[in-house]
Amino acid sequence: MKLAFRHAVFAVVLTLVFGTEASAKGSGYLFVSSERDNAVAVLDPRSFKVIKNIPTGDRPRHLRFNADRSLIYAACGDGGSIDVIDVGKLEMVRRYEDIDDPEMFDFGPAGRFLYISLEDDSALGILDLTSGEMVAEIAVGGEPEGVLVTPDGKTAYVTSEVANLIHEIDIGERKIAANIVVGNRPRRMVLTPDGSQLWVSNELNGTVSVVDPGTRKIIATIEFAPRGFRPEQITPVGITMTDDGKTAFVGLGRANHVAVVDVGTRKVEKYILVGKRAWNGTLNRDNSRLFVVNGLSDDISIIDVQALKVIRSVPVGRVPHTVLIDD
Amino acid sequence: MASGQRVARAVSMLLVMSLFGVAANPVAAADLVIGYVEMKDDARYTKRRTFARYLTQALGRPFFGAKTALKEVGFHGVKIGAGFKLQRITARDEDDLLARVVAGNDAGIGFFIADLPSRLLGRLAAANKDRDLLLFNISARDDGLRQQNCAGNLLHVIPNDAMAMDAMAQFLAMRRWRKILALVGPFPRDQALNGAFERAAKRFGLKIVASRPFVLSNDPRQRRQNNLALLTGKEDYDVVFVADGDGEFAREVPYATARPRPVVGAEGLAATAWHWAWDRHGAPQLEKRFERTAKRPMRDGDWAAWLSVKAIAEAVQRRKSTDFAVLRSHLLSPELVLDGFKGNRLNFRPWDRQLRQPILVGTHNRVIARAPIEGFLHKDNNLDTLGFDRRESHCHLAR
Numbered sequence A: 001m002k003l004a005f006r007h008a009v010f011a012v013v014l015t016l017v018f019g020t021e022a023s024a025k026g027s028g029y030l031f032v033s034s035e036r037d038n039a040v041a042v043l044d045p046r047s048f049k050v051i052k053n054i055p056t057g058d059r060p061r062h063l064r065f066n067a068d069r070s071l072i073y074a075a076c077g078d079g080g081s082i083d084v085i086d087v088g089k090l091e092m093v094r095r096y097e098d099i100d101d102p103e104m105f106d107f108g109p110a111g112r113f114l115y116i117s118l119e120d121d122s123a124l125g126i127l128d129l130t131s132g133e134m135v136a137e138i139a140v141g142g143e144p145e146g147v148l149v150t151p152d153g154k155t156a157y158v159t160s161e162v163a164n165l166i167h168e169i170d171i172g173e174r175k176i177a178a179n180i181v182v183g184n185r186p187r188r189m190v191l192t193p194d195g196s197q198l199w200v201s202n203e204l205n206g207t208v209s210v211v212d213p214g215t216r217k218i219i220a221t222i223e224f225a226p227r228g229f230r231p232e233q234i235t236p237v238g239i240t241m242t243d244d245g246k247t248a249f250v251g252l253g254r255a256n257h258v259a260v261v262d263v264g265t266r267k268v269e270k271y272i273l274v275g276k277r278a279w280n281g282t283l284n285r286d287n288s289r290l291f292v293v294n295g296l297s298d299d300i301s302i303i304d305v306q307a308l309k310v311i312r313s314v315p316v317g318r319v320p321h322t323v324l325i326d327d
Numbered sequence B: 001m002a003s004g005q006r007v008a009r010a011v012s013m014l015l016v017m018s019l020f021g022v023a024a025n026p027v028a029a030a031d032l033v034i035g036y037v038e039m040k041d042d043a044r045y046t047k048r049r050t051f052a053r054y055l056t057q058a059l060g061r062p063f064f065g066a067k068t069a070l071k072e073v074g075f076h077g078v079k080i081g082a083g084f085k086l087q088r089i090t091a092r093d094e095d096d097l098l099a100r101v102v103a104g105n106d107a108g109i110g111f112f113i114a115d116l117p118s119r120l121l122g123r124l125a126a127a128n129k130d131r132d133l134l135l136f137n138i139s140a141r142d143d144g145l146r147q148q149n150c151a152g153n154l155l156h157v158i159p160n161d162a163m164a165m166d167a168m169a170q171f172l173a174m175r176r177w178r179k180i181l182a183l184v185g186p187f188p189r190d191q192a193l194n195g196a197f198e199r200a201a202k203r204f205g206l207k208i209v210a211s212r213p214f215v216l217s218n219d220p221r222q223r224r225q226n227n228l229a230l231l232t233g234k235e236d237y238d239v240v241f242v243a244d245g246d247g248e249f250a251r252e253v254p255y256a257t258a259r260p261r262p263v264v265g266a267e268g269l270a271a272t273a274w275h276w277a278w279d280r281h282g283a284p285q286l287e288k289r290f291e292r293t294a295k296r297p298m299r300d301g302d303w304a305a306w307l308s309v310k311a312i313a314e315a316v317q318r319r320k321s322t323d324f325a326v327l328r329s330h331l332l333s334p335e336l337v338l339d340g341f342k343g344n345r346l347n348f349r350p351w352d353r354q355l356r357q358p359i360l361v362g363t364h365n366r367v368i369a370r371a372p373i374e375g376f377l378h379k380d381n382n383l384d385t386l387g388f389d390r391r392e393s394h395c396h397l398a399r
Helices: A002-021 B003-024 B046-051 B063-070 B096-104 B118-127 B160-176 B188-204 B221-225 B285-296 B302-320 B324-332
Strands: A031-033 A039-043 A050-055 A059-065 A071-075 A081-086 A091-096 A101-108 A113-118 A122-128 A134-139 A144-147 A154-158 A165-171 A175-181 A186-191 A198-202 A205-210 A217-223 A238-239 A245-249 A257-262 A267-273 A278-283 A289-294 A298-305 A308-314 A320-325 B032-039 B084-093 B110-115 B134-137 B155-158 B179-184 B207-213 B239-243 B264-265 B270-272 B359-362 B367-371
Touching: A031 A081, A039 A059, A050 A091, A050 A289, A059 A101, A059 B179, A059 B239, A081 A101, A091 A289, A101 B264, A113 A144, A113 A154, A134 A165, A134 A217, A144 B046, A144 B285, A154 A186, A186 A238, A198 A238, A198 B324, A205 B264, A238 A278, A257 A278, A278 A320, A320 B285, B032 B063, B032 B302, B063 B084, B063 B285, B063 B302, B084 B096, B084 B302, B096 B118, B110 B302, B134 B302, B160 B188, B160 B264, B160 B270, B160 B359, B179 B188, B188 B207, B188 B239, B285 B302
Parallel strands: A059 A320, A101 A144, A144 A186, B032 B084, B032 B110, B110 B134, B134 B155, B179 B207, B179 B239, B239 B264
Antiparallel strands: A031 A039, A031 A320, A039 A050, A059 A071, A071 A081, A081 A091, A101 A113, A113 A122, A122 A134, A144 A154, A154 A165, A165 A175, A186 A198, A198 A205, A205 A217, A238 A245, A245 A257, A257 A267, A278 A289, A289 A298, A298 A308, B270 B359, B359 B367
16 A cells, blocks of 8 residues: 555656656666766656766766767866766766867767867867767867757857857868857857757857858847846856757756747747756757756756746756756 | 877868968958057066965066967957957156057057056056047056046056955955954055945945054064054954055964954955956856966956957957947947956946956955845946946046
8 A cells, every 4th residue: 555655656756757758768867967076977767866976087067968878978178088978887988088178069960970169279179989089170269168060960060158159160171161250158059950040048148149050140139037137147058949949948047047938939938947057958858848957056957848837856966067868 | 199199180280270270360461459568667566576475466467368368369350350469568667658658559559458557557548638549457456546537548447446345345244244453554555445445344334443553564662553462452343454555464464363353355355356266157267278378377467458358359349340439439338248257247337437347255265255245236237336336436437
């Protein structure tokens, strides 16, 4: 009786947190990088307790799955490495070393090359994952941050926080094809699923610029005004877009909110209160849950996307950066 | 890294750099030259003083800050084919300074970063008030330059005394350490700091329970002014505030007070424009770049020199021009957005041309608070709780 009740509770929690996809193919584990812990924490999908800390190089930040989600790549800024974690074994299986302060990265479409912003070198590095060699470094503006490779693999976009630019890089030629001036301290980018709009967060201006990649012009600027916050506290960084391209979630940093933006109208529909300094978000596979990482309250907020409400917040490591869900 | 890989990396980097070089700088002729003026002899940078590493003093010439910025602005002029250059003018004396600034201006330099003591800076500004010229003040903190002696061709990047002391007072008020013992030196800078602190104490509700003059001396006849046990005895207080323009006396105060109380002002805890240990808003990256160039930590003047170059580059990028009048109007505009790596968007107050900015309140190796402290609010911009707000200003410059 007691046991049955417990199972029932688990089932309810599972449905609450993962929606209807509770029995999807992955392990359900959450993987969270923490800048101050030098580890990627693995969280149980039911209890949300840390079941394992996988040691990595110093200051792990950005995390990405490979295409079949068997591996996680972690950029370790102070360690100067890209560490590879085996999702099945929950341990580190490879390390690409001598990479100077990697921050964010993206894969090429074939998964062979990794395009990495190298903060210290002010360059976009192209790492051949097979040979382990850095095959090129393309000089860009200071403090390169967000990296986005187009699905056709021909173009990489890189933001430079110091130069207020998106660099459009021709991957074939390995050179800068164009520089698009955006707001101040541009951080992260997303491309709409149809490829027609490139969204970039301008942390210092507190805005998102919508760029037409064809004309390289800014076609709209989205502003944010959550109640009770001063303009200087509105510091957008992470942008997460649903797979259908209809909704974007923008982490507003110091304003401790996530803005829900209708991509069609570019209107902010709602501000959801989360933890302190909300930067990165990740959607689960069926887009029913959004996981938001709060860097300065050392926790993640789990949002029900249908209801646009936080249903749970979960403590993680010190200064968490990115979360992935193996669902 | 294997040596083969190093070679491959070097070759590809070279190739890429040369391509990039061509794209980035098609018209070298349109380079914008920024002047940088300083005095060959400047008491603030004597070896003895920099060696001592006083909490509020420079560790070296701020020129390294400008150099660091120069490496960051390679792309700001790309659209119009403009690059940036620094022309350093190290003057032998006042007349040399005045003559060389005029010569530089005649040769087309409109923007000068000025690392000068306040009297000299005031004189330079007055002598050039009818020229197309802007001076970026990176080291003169005197309130007078923002008040009765303000000038239309001065942009103050360095915070003034009132801003720093307001930040300190906000911090003490937040801690509720309200009873202050002030120790005040005999020199004009000591007096200026004390005046600014008294003003701040009044604004934020601190009580100066006693104010005692100190002297740097071992003379037993002056023991009431040089013996810390006597200077800090009698009254009770929460904090000792030391008004010391250089820091030589202040250095002796911590752990020498009659009561076990924290020391603030020129030692212990200081209010500064920059702090090497600030770890938010991208600050560690800037600090790292600066240290690579300067081989020492960054301090206030270095930061101000760095930001001055960045401000000019920002104006060039946004206005797509190197024309003096166009850039000047952008620099003075409320549309200006500067990234000082301290969180807020920065721009200049229209009434006295002082850069609005957060102040870092820190010890020798830690930033304890960033002012404006939470809870100190202003109707327009919380940064204007620090220093002279419009209604307190005696300076009313027109754009």
